[in-house]
Structures are given as C-alpha cells and as structure tokens.
Amino acid sequence: MSQPGRGRLVVISAPSGAGKTTLVRELLGREPSLRFSISYTTRPPRATEMDGEDYFFVDERQFERMRSRNEFLESARVFDHWYGTGRAHVDSLLTEGFSVLMEIDWQGAQQIRGSDPHAMGIFILPPSKRELERRLRGRGTDPEPVIARRLADAVDDMSHWREFDYVVVNDDVDAAADRLVRILRGSGEEFATDDAATAARVERMLAA
Ligand code: 5GP
Numbered sequence: 001m002s003q004p005g006r007g008r009l010v011v012i013s014a015p016s017g018a019g020k021t022t023l024v025r026e027l028l029g030r031e032p033s034l035r036f037s038i039s040y041t042t043r044p045p046r047a048t049e050m051d052g053e054d055y056f057f058v059d060e061r062q063f064e065r066m067r068s069r070n071e072f073l074e075s076a077r078v079f080d081h082w083y084g085t086g087r088a089h090v091d092s093l094l095t096e097g098f099s100v101l102m103e104i105d106w107q108g109a110q111q112i113r114g115s116d117p118h119a120m121g122i123f124i125l126p127p128s129k130r131e132l133e134r135r136l137r138g139r140g141t142d143p144e145p146v147i148a149r150r151l152a153d154a155v156d157d158m159s160h161w162r163e164f165d166y167v168v169v170n171d172d173v174d175a176a177a178d179r180l181v182r183i184l185r186g187s188g189e190e191f192a193t194d195d196a197a198t199a200a201r202v203e204r205m206l207a208a
Helices: 020-030 060-068 087-095 106-115 129-137 144-158 173-184 196-207
Strands: 009-013 034-036 039-041 055-057 072-078 081-086 099-103 120-125 166-169
Touching: 009 106, 020 034, 020 099, 020 173, 039 060, 060 072, 060 081, 072 087, 072 106, 081 087, 081 106, 087 099, 106 120, 120 173, 129 144, 166 173, 166 196
Parallel strands: 009 099, 009 120, 034 099, 039 055, 120 166
Antiparallel strands: 039 081, 072 081
8 A cells, every 4th residue: 555645656668769757857847746756876976967967976885885785776787887776865755745766777777566556657659760870879979889889779669669657758858747647646547558549550660
C-alpha cells in the first residue's frame, strides 16, 4: 500500500537521441510537485555539467562504497560507467509529499519496478529511426564506428519500451511535455503501452 501524503516515483527512460533531457526540464518547469532525483555517476562531467546539479560526480571507489552500504535505490552500469540513485535523498522528498522524477536507464527501471509496485514508468521515443540517427550523428565530427555503436545501443534500449506503463513520442517538446503532464495527472490512458492503437503505432515506427 502506498502511504497517504507520500509522493510517487516517476521513472523516465529513453534511448540517447530521444531528446529526453530537454523534455524533462520542460516537465519540471510545469509540475511544481515534481522533483528531480540527481543521480550519482562515475562518468566524468561534460563541459556544461555542474556537480550537484546534473549529477553527483564520484570516483569508482566512492561509488562502490555506497553500493556496499546499500545506499542506492537502484544502480546500473551504462555504456562504460556506473550510475545510481541515492536512496536517502529520494526518500526524504517522497516523505515531504513530492513526486520524484528519476531519469534512468531500463536496467534501473527494472530494479525500481521490482521494489516499488506504485512507481510509474514512462518510455520516451524519438519520432522516427531516421530522426534518431540524425540526432546521434550530431555535428558529424564523430567517427563512423562510434556513431554505429550509439545507434545499435539506442535500438537495443528501445526494445524495452513494453516494460513501461506509458510511451511518449517526442516529436515536439511542447506537445510531448503536455502528454507527460496528462499522464502524471492520471488522464493519459491513450499513451498506455497496453493500449492497442499506441502499441501498433510504436511497432510501426520501430519497424520502419
Ligand atoms: P548520460 O551519461 O548521457 O548522462 O546518461 C547515460 C545513461 O545513463 C542514460 O540512459 C541515463 O538515463 C542513464 N542514467 C542516468 N542516471 C542514472 C541512474 O541513476 N541510474 C541508472 N540506472 N541509469 C542512469
């Protein structure tokens, strides 16, 4: 049973290239009762990232210590690095009544589903494979094998969409944020992964 007054976990996953980060930022701006869970990672920060804002950047030893103390709600190795959600921070936000948005990969989403049946899972898809490829190619400065690996990883990630409660296509940030708000407010049935029309549309997109 979920406790009254306690917030809910909202898990958002997407392949890279789906435009998830911009969408999540938009959603957080629209939903004041929703707070972002800042993950821990062993990945080095990118030029624009701030410690304690985008991630808590830690080394492998710190991460391993936290793992051995059971301080993560979930954790997974994604690409070449470790990522994990700190249990204490999420728990205090939930107790305060906030819903907590976790932007994590499908492996972490599986762990959350196993430990919290009330968690809501949403999968974000790009509008098409072609658009995904265009986004992953970026400025065109990466070598072809790097792009090929990114694409293969993204296709592999997308195969997990059915494990989520809802699926949202990010064709336009504003429209996709509207869909997410509807889902969070309990009126997004048409985006449910068990909705036959939605499932057929997603299958068609993935097969194209
Ligand atoms: P990036 O390094 O590009 O920020 O993220 C790479 C992948 O790691 C993304 O799929 C992102 O959702 C995932 N990720 C970020 N934080 C966490 C986390 O705390 N746990 C898990 N399982 N995955 C995460």
